[in-house]
Amino acid sequence: MWLIGAHVSIAGEISQSFDRAKALNCTTFQIFTRNPRGWASKKLEENEIANFHRKLDETGLFPVAHMPYLPNLASPNKEIYDKSIKILSEELTKCYRLKIPYLVTHLGSHMGTSEEDGVRRVAEACNIAIKDSEGKVALLLENTAGQKNSVGHTLNHLRKCLDLIDDQSRVGVCFDTCHGFAAGYDIRTRNAVERFLKDFDDIIGIERLKVIHLNDSKGDLNSHLDRHEHIGRGKIGLNGFKALLSFKEVQKLPLIIETPYDSEKDYLQDILTLWSIARGQI
Ligand code: ZN
Ligand code: MN
Numbered sequence: 001m002w003l004i005g006a007h008v009s010i011a012g013e014i015s016q017s018f019d020r021a022k023a024l025n026c027t028t029f030q031i032f033t034r035n036p037r038g039w040a041s042k043k044l045e046e047n048e049i050a051n052f053h054r055k056l057d058e059t060g061l062f063p064v065a066h067m068p069y070l071p072n073l074a075s076p077n078k079e080i081y082d083k084s085i086k087i088l089s090e091e092l093t094k095c096y097r098l099k100i101p102y103l104v105t106h107l108g109s110h111m112g113t114s115e116e117d118g119v120r121r122v123a124e125a126c127n128i129a130i131k132d133s134e135g136k137v138a139l140l141l142e143n144t145a146g147q148k149n150s151v152g153h154t155l156n157h158l159r160k161c162l163d164l165i166d167d168q169s170r171v172g173v174c175f176d177t178c179h180g181f182a183a184g185y186d187i188r189t190r191n192a193v194e195r196f197l198k199d200f201d202d203i204i205g206i207e208r209l210k211v212i213h214l215n216d217s218k219g220d221l222n223s224h225l226d227r228h229e230h231i232g233r234g235k236i237g238l239n240g241f242k243a244l245l246s247f248k249e250v251q252k253l254p255l256i257i258e259t260p261y262d263s264e265k266d267y268l269q270d271i272l273t274l275w276s277i278a279r280g281q282i
């Protein structure tokens with residue numbers, strides 16, 4: 001059973017994310033459990049949690065959560081850093097209550113200090129948040145495109161960060177294809193994907209790869225541009241996605257698009273393209 005899905009909205013009530021995912025032919029989906037562009041969040045009501053559980057049972061869809069954008073786990077600013085850890089811990093607990101198994105997070109920006117310092121602060125933040133949270137939700141570190149000051153665009157940096165986490169059962173990796181390609185990891189052909197997966201296995205361990213964000217890239221290989229494009233319409237191209245999805249290690253993972261939401265039609269088209277690849281129709 002393939003897990004193919006999209007990032008969907010929780011507008012209205014959080015459990016409505018299931019309905020949106022179903023309407024898009026998804027078997028998995030990703031949500032923000034709170035406003036991604038603000039610090040504040042309202043508490044989840046018991047009935048919202050119950051509705052979420054009911055739809056989880058009814059649909060069998062696989063939910064994934066993503067951290068909001070403002071927290072910066074690599075920040076050298078104490079106030080921002082502490083606030084970020086608090087939100088990370090709250091989100092881990094919220095996922096546990098909702099029965100969401102994975103929380104994806106960016107590593108943040110080191111704000112001009114250094115990648116090494118940034119990685120150390122991220123790991124420390126994760127350790128504190130994991131200890132302070134309820135449940136056993138796994139935190140997935142997402143690779144970045146390598147924009148200015150961003151932490152975590154190389155496999156080696158992700159590995160360094162993972163190594164500093166106390167409870168190894170609580171961490172893994174979410175690989176974003178657009179970010180990876182922009183950071184210099186070629187995945188346009190079967191040979192290139194094979195090389196990449198081997199590198200990933202050598203450096204991080206393939207068993208730590210838990211989710212893939214499938215996004216094509218507006219920017220070229222090594223451009224360090226974080227600009228998502230619809231599947232097959234960017235610089236990775238349809239062949240790249242066909243190559244990636246031909247590997248069995250990839251086929252069992254939640255594969256989630258975060259392509260531009262220009263229109264419902266484009267978004268749905270991306271999902272249908274992925275299903276066609278999965279079914280060997282294109
Ligand atoms: Zn992300
Ligand atoms: Mn992503």
Ligand code: MN
Nearest residue numbers: 179226227228
């Ligand atoms: Mn991005």
